[in-house]
Amino acid sequence: VWRDAHAAARVVATGFVARDRRDRVTTLGRNGSDYSGAIFAALFNADELHIWTDVDGVLSADPRVVPEAVQLEALSYDEACELAYFGAKVVHPQTMSPAIERGLPIIIRNTFHPDHPGTRITAERTSSGPIKGLTLSPELALLNLEGTGLIGVPGTAERVFAALRNAHVSVVMISQGSSEHSICCVVRQAEAQRARDALLHAFAHELSLGQVQRVQLTDNVSVLAAVGDGMAGQPGVAAR
Known part of the structure; x- marks a missing residue:
């Protein structure tokens, strides 16, 4: 309705600012401007969503850690979400949500290099090797609850994560042995x-x-994540 009343070839809208359910002015939080762009792309039934940033696209690793990192031409939604979750800061999973729901391609572009094609993120899975990218998440710790009395006792995991939730602790990864030990x-x-x-x-x-x-705590650990749709069903990747 708004577009019909304000027909224009281009519409410039502020990002980040929003209203809550009680009609109070608020913000969309971290990466709110990109999220705004994704919302408008969905509302306008756009063909593509272009996110303009200060790099040529999504890189295979953090260039400050891996100088030989290369720019990725294409990613699937799953790969992009995994990379974003484990530390790649080019695009936020929340930003991708409206586009993923509609199968809308997302293109990460460089404001300072506008002729560069960037990285194209779609539902399509490309088979260019098993691993697309590596991310490193530092400043983490490992928490391990061990007990022979846990084996076969229902509700143990629920109690663990309820306790962490009540303590306002965010869990990055989980692992449980098959023995429940x-x-x-x-x-x-x-x-x-x-x-x-x-x-x-x-x-x-x-x-x-x-x-x-x-209840064992191991401080100062990092998580190294290898991400790629091509790993599924391909033997030997973990061994390498």
Whole structure:
């Protein structure tokens, strides 16, 4: 309706600013301007969403850590979301959401190099090797709950993550052994001690009885993530 009343070849709209359900002025938070662009692209039924930034596109790794990193011509939505989750800061998963829902191609472009084609992100999976990119997430910690008394006891994982949620701790990764003997999760270093204290409190009874042997905290770890649709079904990638 608004477009019909204000027909124009180009529409320039401010990003980041919004209103909440009570009609109060608010903001969309981190990456809110890109998110605004994705919302307008969806509302206008656009053919493509172009995100203009200060790099030529999504790189295979952080060039400050890996100088030989190369620019990626194409990514699938899944690959882009994984890279973004594990630290690639070119595009935020929230930004991609309206486009992914509609199968809208996202092109990451460079404002200072406008002739460069950038990186094209679509639903299409391209087979250019098993791994597209590597990301490194520092300043994390490893939290491990171990106990022979946990085996076969329903609700243990639920108690672990409820305790962490109540302590306002964000869980980056989780892992549970098939024997249910241990539950391991990665948390942010700044929240690590609070997370350990929350689990010690939540399982105080089991610790006193010896059903839980320990709540172990390993500080200052990083997560290295290898991302690529081509890894699925291809033997030997993890070994390399």
